[in-house]
Amino acid sequence: MITMKDIVREGHPSLRVKAKDVNLPLSAEDIKIGNDMLTFLKNSQDEEIAEKYELRAGIGIAAPQIAVEKRIIALHLLDDRERLISHVLYNPKIVSHSVEDACLAGGEGCLSVDRDVPGYVVRHMRVTVSAFDINSKPVKLRFKGYPAMCVQHEIDHINGIMFYDHINDKDPYELKDTVTVID
Numbered sequence: 001m002i003t004m005k006d007i008v009r010e011g012h013p014s015l016r017v018k019a020k021d022v023n024l025p026l027s028a029e030d031i032k033i034g035n036d037m038l039t040f041l042k043n044s045q046d047e048e049i050a051e052k053y054e055l056r057a058g059i060g061i062a063a064p065q066i067a068v069e070k071r072i073i074a075l076h077l078l079d080d081r082e083r084l085i086s087h088v089l090y091n092p093k094i095v096s097h098s099v100e101d102a103c104l105a106g107g108e109g110c111l112s113v114d115r116d117v118p119g120y121v122v123r124h125m126r127v128t129v130s131a132f133d134i135n136s137k138p139v140k141l142r143f144k145g146y147p148a149m150c151v152q153h154e155i156d157h158i159n160g161i162m163f164y165d166h167i168n169d170k171d172p173y174e175l176k177d178t179v180t181v182i183d
């Protein structure tokens with residue numbers, strides 16, 4: 001099982017590379033990596049397991065965060081209507097997005113960053129993502145609001161981008177009027 005010791009921290013080279021596409025159909029190894037990542041998220045959100053294994057809560061994770069430089073991400077969170085969003089996505093790609101931008105009111109954190117980095121991380125309010133699921137089947141998924149922030153955070157990771165790369169150094173809380181702040 002993945003625990004915090006398996007999650008690399010900022011400064012590790014895997015966090016700054018453009019990860020490679022996985023081959024399809026998926027190998028048993030790549031399927032296991034995806035399942036292990038999703039299991040980590042579920043464990044990290046389970047009070048007892050998280051306490052027992054000292055896991056930091058996560059709603060998303062990307063393979064480079066466990067030093068696997070492949071384009072694999074996992075999401076496990078509830079949307080604003082309490083619907084479960086739980087996916088392992090292979091070779092995810094944003095194929096379209098809204099003109100409207102958004103950011104989380106409290107800024108963002110990262111399982112690979114052991115410090116607070118204040119500031120707004122402006123992203124697309126809505127994204128459409130094409131990917132392959134754990135059965136090697138093509139999927140097209142639409143995300144908006146909080147889940148959209150999460151999937152963009154994870155796709156950034158497979159492109160070697162950290163959330164604070166988006167924060168305006170001079171004015172971390174700069175907000176253009178086209179940006180919606182998500183509470």
Ligand SMILES: O=C(O)C[C@@H](Cc1ccccc1)[C@H](O)SCc1ccccc1
Nearest residue numbers: 057058059060108109110111112150153
């Ligand atoms: O490091 C990661 O990739 C997991 C990120 C995902 C994430 C960060 C900011 C905004 C959306 C998603 C976080 O560490 S998950 C931690 C977390 C837990 C609950 C709510 C928000 C962030």
Ligand code: NI
Nearest residue numbers: 109110111112
């Ligand atoms: Ni992160």
